[in-house]
Amino acid sequence: xxxxxxxxxHYKKMLPPIIEENYGKWxxxxxxxxxxxxxxxESGAALYSVRVGTPRLVSIDxxxxxxxxxxxYCDGYLRWTTRNNVEFLxxxxxxxxxxxxKLEAEGxxxxxxxRSVSNIVHTQGWVHCHxxxxxxxxxxxxxxxxxxxxxxxxxxxxxxxxxxxxxxxxCGAAHCSDIAIVGVHRTPPRINHEVIRKGxxxxxxxxxxxxxxxxxxxxxxxxxxxxxxxMYCGNCxxxxxxxxxxxxxxxxxxILIGGKTSNARTSPSFSRMVIxxxxxxxxxWPETTEAIRKIxxxxxxxxxxxxxxxxxxxxxxxxxxxxxxxxxxxxxxxDDYIFSRETFRTSAQFKY
Amino acid sequence: MTEKNTPLLDELEKGKWPSFVTEIKRAAxxxxxxxxxxxxxERSYKERRGHWKxxxxxxxxxxxxxxIGRYVDEPQTYPNVAEFHTVRLLQPSGWFYNTxxxxxxxDIWEKYGSGLTNMHGSTGDIILLGCKTEHIQPIFDEFSExxxxxxxxxxxxxxxxxCVGPGRCEHACYDTLxxxxxxxxxxxxxxxxxxWPYKSKIKFSGCANDCTSSIARSDCSVIGTWRDTLRIDQxxxxxxxxxxxxxxxxxxxxxxxxxxxxxxxxxxxxxGEDCTRCMHCINVMPKAxxxxxxxxxxILIGGKSTIVQSxxxxxxxxxxMKMEAEDDFAEFKDLMRRIWEWWDExxxxxxxxxxxxxxxxxxxxxxGIEVAPVPxxxxxxxANPYVFxxxxxxxxxxxxxxxxxx
Numbered sequence: 186x187x188x189x190x191x192x193x194x195h196y197k198k199m200l201p202p203i204i205e206e207n208y209g210k211w212x213x214x215x216x217x218x219x220x221x222x223x224x225x226x227e228s229g230a231a232l233y234s235v236r237v238g239t240p241r242l243v244s245i246d247x248x249x250x251x252x253x254x255x256x257x258y259c260d261g262y263l264r265w266t267t268r269n270n271v272e273f274l275x276x277x278x279x280x281x282x283x284x285x286x287k288l289e290a291e292g293x294x295x296x297x298x299x300r301s302v303s304n305i306v307h308t309q310g311w312v313h314c315h316x317x318x319x320x321x322x323x324x325x326x327x328x329x330x331x332x333x334x335x336x337x338x339x340x341x342x343x344x345x346x347x348x349x350x351x352x353x354x355x356c357g358a359a360h361c362s363d364i365a366i367v368g369v370h371r372t373p374p375r376i377n378h379e380v381i382r383k384g385x386x387x388x389x390x391x392x393x394x395x396x397x398x399x400x401x402x403x404x405x406x407x408x409x410x411x412x413x414x415x416m417y418c419g420n421c422x423x424x425x426x427x428x429x430x431x432x433x434x435x436x437x438x439x440i441l442i443g444g445k446t447s448n449a450r451t452s453p454s455f456s457r458m459v460i461x462x463x464x465x466x467x468x469x470w471p472e473t474t475e476a477i478r479k480i481x482x483x484x485x486x487x488x489x490x491x492x493x494x495x496x497x498x499x500x501x502x503x504x505x506x507x508x509x510x511x512x513x514x515x516x517x518x519x520d521d522y523i524f525s526r527e528t529f530r531t532s533a534q535f536k537y
Numbered sequence: 538m539t540e541k542n543t544p545l546l547d548e549l550e551k552g553k554w555p556s557f558v559t560e561i562k563r564a565a566x567x568x569x570x571x572x573x574x575x576x577x578x579e580r581s582y583k584e585r586r587g588h589w590k591x592x593x594x595x596x597x598x599x600x601x602x603x604x605i606g607r608y609v610d611e612p613q614t615y616p617n618v619a620e621f622h623t624v625r626l627l628q629p630s631g632w633f634y635n636t637x638x639x640x641x642x643x644d645i646w647e648k649y650g651s652g653l654t655n656m657h658g659s660t661g662d663i664i665l666l667g668c669k670t671e672h673i674q675p676i677f678d679e680f681s682e683x684x685x686x687x688x689x690x691x692x693x694x695x696x697x698x699x700c701v702g703p704g705r706c707e708h709a710c711y712d713t714l715x716x717x718x719x720x721x722x723x724x725x726x727x728x729x730x731x732x733w734p735y736k737s738k739i740k741f742s743g744c745a746n747d748c749t750s751s752i753a754r755s756d757c758s759v760i761g762t763w764r765d766t767l768r769i770d771q772x773x774x775x776x777x778x779x780x781x782x783x784x785x786x787x788x789x790x791x792x793x794x795x796x797x798x799x800x801x802x803x804x805x806x807x808x809g810e811d812c813t814r815c816m817h818c819i820n821v822m823p824k825a826x827x828x829x830x831x832x833x834x835x836i837l838i839g840g841k842s843t844i845v846q847s848x849x850x851x852x853x854x855x856x857x858m859k860m861e862a863e864d865d866f867a868e869f870k871d872l873m874r875r876i877w878e879w880w881d882e883x884x885x886x887x888x889x890x891x892x893x894x895x896x897x898x899x900x901x902x903x904x905g906i907e908v909a910p911v912p913x914x915x916x917x918x919x920a921n922p923y924v925f926x927x928x929x930x931x932x933x934x935x936x937x938x939x940x941x942x943x
């Protein structure tokens with residue numbers, strides 16, 4: 186019989202001795218090379234963390250592999266980061282270079298520190314989600330392959346944090362990322378009345394719609410969708426497989442940029458849409474990788490030292506960004522949802 | 538029989554970034570379910586659509602969540618993934634592990650599941666992807682025996698998470714690892730037995746760099762800060778001055794222009810009361826600048842992603858609170874209980890707390906949780922005169938025609 190409510194494993198059992206000894210007494214850190222952090226304690230002790238990219242979706246074989254490496258070089262201690270990277274915690278400096286050589290020999294990707302592209306926080310996509318408008322892991326793989334030179338170096342103007350959400354529920358922090366890739370459905374669900382009659386709880390289905398677009402249709406023992414109110418979130422498909430939301434011809438990807446969550450310099454900010462739709466060109470999404478690279482290179486060429494994507498765009502102005510990026514501006518980019526008014530320009534100051 | 542070739546997915550084994558397809562193939566060596574997942578996914582790539590659905594409530598005895606039911610839409614074609622449920626396990630604070638613990642996870646999951654995981658889910662849990670309904674209870678029993686517990690799912694307190702904190706960061710203004718561990722344990726009932734209008738999340742970040750993105754991703758963001766003035770080591774400033782332009786890289790980028798570098802004396806000075814503690818200077822010169830000594834956290838409420846009422850970032854409700862393990866984080870826990878009680882009473886089904894507050898008004902919320910208004914809560918005050926006066930305010934401020942108090 187299982188023990189209930191015992192909580193998570195205790196973190197103190199997971200800390201290497203060097204962390205126990207220097208807990209709360211770290212003085213500073215440096216990045217001696219891309220992918221390696223050096224934290225120095227008040228005691229003078231130095232801890233090296235070697236950061237390795239992962240696909241997040243990993244097998245137990247992968248976990249066992251990194252355990253073998255951690256046993257050999259890190260006395261069995263490692264951690265994962267908020268962005269799904271692995272960090273090998275090296276307390277013996279003599280083991281740092283041998284570890285790096287080992288990782289290179291085994292084909293691991295070391296990087297993701299400082300002014301680099303870090304791993305893309307992402308969702309489940311076609312692998313395991315029920316409402317995806319695109320795949321998550323595949324798009325991430327294609328984009329990270331394309332931007333790899335910016336993962337294992339630190340030559341960007343500032344750090345670049347990307348997020349991918351595979352539908353407009355926007356799980357993951359895509360809404361506050363430097364560059365966000367968001368799967369979009371663009372058509373309302375198609376109702377399979379036969380399946381509904383066979384056993385869908387109609388009140389639950391009606392209640393599942395966040396905008397009240399679904400109402401009962403007692404005559405047909407089914408439901409009706411007010412298509413003008415539908416925002417394509419797919420919550421109804423969660424309640425009933427009769428509400429098919431996927432649409433291979435019309436589903437795709439939107440690109441939003443300029444968000445951040447750190448308070449450094451400027452306040453946290455939302456990502457803003459700059460490309461409303463790109464096609465779902467599996468398996469390598471060339472339109473998406475190209476669009477992202479173009480924005481990234483424009484930022485590299487034009488940003489001031491230390492300026493994140495959103496800080497750069499806000500400095501030059503969004504209107505100027507669209508000119509520089511040669512991206513078409515359309516009505517789809519003007520907000521017409523609840524808090525739209527704050528995005529309208531209430532000033533006679535602007536650029537061309 | 539389904540087609541075994543995966544020409545589209547094979548394209549995603551090319552390139553330098555580690556491949557999830559390779560990972561699924563590795564799991565497929567031992568797991569028929571993982572092999573069939575590959576087939577389903579190849580079909581998704583061909584048809585450009587998903588093939589998963591919800592379908593029935595699954596769970597373990599004693600809990601109302603922790604396992605998410607997942608079913609393929611063509612069970613006859615793909616019998617091994619007809620049931621392919623997700624198990625969430627509470628992660629250790631800061632995602633620190635020893636290899637023994639990780640191997641235990643692998644061994645139990647190999648026995649019952651697909652061998653596929655997410656390290657980690659967006660909320661922070663260890664995610665075990667793909668098991669059958671009949672194995673859910675045995676999986677939980679064995680993990681429980683080994684010292685693990687399930688994470689949150691449904692309308693409950695979702696699994697809290699935290700940054701690396703004092704474990705490996707000089708910026709941590711409170712012990713995020715202990716706070717996350719202690720507070721997760723305090724609210725086990727709220728986490729395991731969904732009883733609220735909707736989900737609710739807490740994230741602990743040790744400083745305003747907010748490495749857990751708590752302000753965007755959690756209903757309650759606990760962001761480390763300090764009350765006094767940042768501390769400057771002038772000797773270390775001189776060392777930085779020898780290799781960088783402090784005025785350009787630090788002073789000119791300070792959002793409140795509160796830092797001045799004197800090129801002659803090579804000293805950096807700060808106007809303490811102008812500093813908004815954004816972390817920029819500390820990030821650039823960690824050896825020379827430190828947070829102040831009076832440390833704690835800012836508590837912000839209401840963050841969430843877009844669905845339904847747009848994305849919200851959390852807003853300040855307590856500018857500074859002590860977050861101390863010595864007093865068992867009592868003030869924070871007390872505040873959270875008041876907040877959840879108010880939300881439980883006023884929130885509609887599927888309404889996040891930020892949406893409830895927005896619908897009913899910040900003032901009602903603050904009154905409800907008995908928190909006094911302070912100017913740090915807003916960027917600027919209201920621009921309209923539509924105050925909802927209550928009788929107490931009228932009694933206090935009204936005057937009779939002869940000038941006497943009413």
